[in-house]
Amino acid sequence: MLIALSKVGKTMLDFIKAKLNIWKSGAAKGIGDSPSEYTQLKSELTDNMVFFQGKFDGCVDFVYKEMQICGKKAVVMYVDNMIDKLALSEAVMDPLTKAVPPAGMTNDEEIYKWLRDCVLFTVDQREIFSVEECQWLMMTGFVVLLIDDYEKALIFGLQAFKFRSIEEPPSETAIRGSREGFVEPLRINLMLLRRRMKNTNLKFETYILGNESKTEVCIAYLKGVAAPSLLESVRHRLKTIDVDTILAAGYIQSYFQDSPLSIFSTVGITERPDVLCGKLYEGRVSVIVDGSPTTLLMPYLFTENFQNADDYAVGTYYATFTRILKYLAFFIAVMLPGLYVAVGSFHPALLPSALLYTLAQSEEGTPFPLVFEAILMQLIYEMLREAGLRAPKQFGSAINIVGAFLIGQAAVSAGLIGAPMVIIVALTATTGLVVPTLYEPGVIMRFVFIIAAGMMGLFGITLAFAFFAFLVCSMKTYEVPFTAPLAPLDIFSLRDVIIRAPWKVLSRKKVKVQDVTGSEVDKALG
């Protein structure tokens, strides 16, 4: 009976899934996926131009210039403001207009080869044969040269579009580390990586994804270090992405998640090239999206949330101290309000008498139960935080004043909230930002702990903790346990988890992510 019911339930679920189509996956449809379907350039220049003018109709930034080269009609095309016009004039236009073929050179193909090899001198120069490639390359800052009677085009990489300068990422600042962060253009980001790792094993593979946006996406890895099976898994997932637009790394992050419904992310993000290089050196694979300074990292372990660039730039003892501080801060941020509610409501005997009397005195006149106070204050704090983030800068100070007044003073003096709860909220707010990558799951866990504590005290907290522990322990990121190297325990790997061992110890043996205890990268993905 139950089995039949489960079958009916499964059929219904499949039907709903198919209707909603939220988990659909299909082959990526971008440039480079099916070259056989490309449209070949025509030999007649007029035919090609009719095509391009039709395609770019209404695009005011499409620029083309007709000219004569060695007695043949030619057209130079580009997208305005994407190229360096001076370089175009000096490296392409000027030599072309002055070009006179050597005496006796009458064959069309010979003239073309002479133009290509002896007249034009740009470094980034290639031949292409399809209109799709012409279109895409123009929109990435290439100049296209079409010559009558030739079924191919010459392209010149003369990109000079404006982009944000390289600066330190605000979300990952370092006191003693590098001040450089990724920017939006993919090629600049690749340069930042290459400059740090002058190694031919550092490989970049590019793909074009997004049916409409045609965004360039790059896989970066260190050959010989990253597990081949891991790399293949990332490639496979990338190829199954079927979205119309990819405007940031976040658009495709969920495709690389092993547990998409979990509150914890199994895909790391960084905006720092030095951090990314370090991670690649440990066998990880990265995905970089053109137009986004955020890069994705796979696999990503829970303990990596507590590591940052500064840990490796400061002394061992201080780095270890800050590492432990981060674990403590996360614990406080997530559990303190719940523990306060549990102790205050169910287990007051746990506290020393003096402290208990002080707390009781503060909470005596308040009208709400502790659990309601905690939820209310946390909600107000989260709303203020959201307002501070989203509101225009001009309103920022006003929000701060109102927030501080509302939380800090008015609520307490009006007798609505106890003063200790304000301290708890302030502590939670501060400690919650010590590990920024765990802020989002931390907020959700905090509310769960408060509600559980309000219902069943420490028993509720323990059950909620057990639930989250089961959740975290069951997660895997590319066949590596998410909780490694803590569970399963890998004593050797702990030298960079709870503590930060001296560099002499760290560099003695390279630990690849696929070698962590419990990892089945090669066994399962291979």
Add this chain to the structure above:
Amino acid sequence: MEKQSFISNKQLIVLLILTRLPFSTAYIVGLNAGRSVQDILLAVPVNFVINFIVAIPLLMLIKRYPGKDPVECAINILGKPTGMIVALIYGLFFLATVVHMQAVFQNFFINTVIPDSNFNSVAIPMLFVVCFYGAVKGIETIVRFSSIGIVIYLVVVSMIIISLIPSIKLDYLSPQFYNGPGVFLKAIWAGFNSNPQILFLAFCIPFLKIGTKTGKLFMKWNIFAMVLFFLLEFVSITVMGPYGAKQNYPLSALSMLSQISVFERLDAIDMVSWILNAVIYTTFYIYLMSSCILKFGFNKHKKIVIFLCVVVIFFLSKLEDSVSTEIHDVYTNPILTGVTVFLLIVLPITLLLADVIKRRIVNEETE
């Protein structure tokens, strides 16, 4: 069973320790021993030796069929129908044990921790949410969680022990056998009855690396358990003396006496580790139960089987909770001794004999 899962020897030892700890100390010390409570301490090393001797038949059986649990061994030796019967027997044993443990836990919780709570409010979130979720996630998740649980347990126990060092009175350790050897023998009996960990180990064999020396593994676990038990009982006896013998939950009583700086007493913190252990214990038992039932060919309906196990445990433990939870009676109960002897000694020896006979017949036929 999930053959693709993998656990290490250390993880298994930790899991076995955790499933032994939460209640055994309570039972062994709380034997109404009065002034002879110190005799229990001598029983700990004796129990260690007995445990190892008792485990020999099962270890021999496992050794003959590497990578297989007792049910799979039975299927290989006597065929699938007999294997099903063996699976049913072990499944029922796991059910009975977890039901009793749940009833004791609920009893302790409702009477000692939060008197305002009732069975449903404690058991429903624990069984139907946390334990069900953990069991569905599988053995790897359970053992990983247990390695977190043991750290918390050891921290809490260390805090309790350290805070109680000044209260230790070595006078409580003598005289030995003041009232004869009765308490000593009873402690050995209770230790024997409350130690089915060799069965757990046997059921976890498929998840260990092929070639793991199970005897060595069991020895390591047994030594670790003995040291920890000895320490806990030493502190219980030397701090509480005859008063400890009246306590159903001596560790909880110890934590009430302990005090560390900001904490007036540590019983609430001890309760946290206790609940965590109970969660791991229950989840592991549910998992073992369900893996026995899955042998009947319900592999495709694992979640339903686990859910049904949880439902059965819930109702049976509610029934037992309403009847009686006199813990001393259970672990010095001759019926339980009979069951333990049957499961640990008689059944494995029977299977071993059947295997020997079967192999002999096969050899004769081959010749």
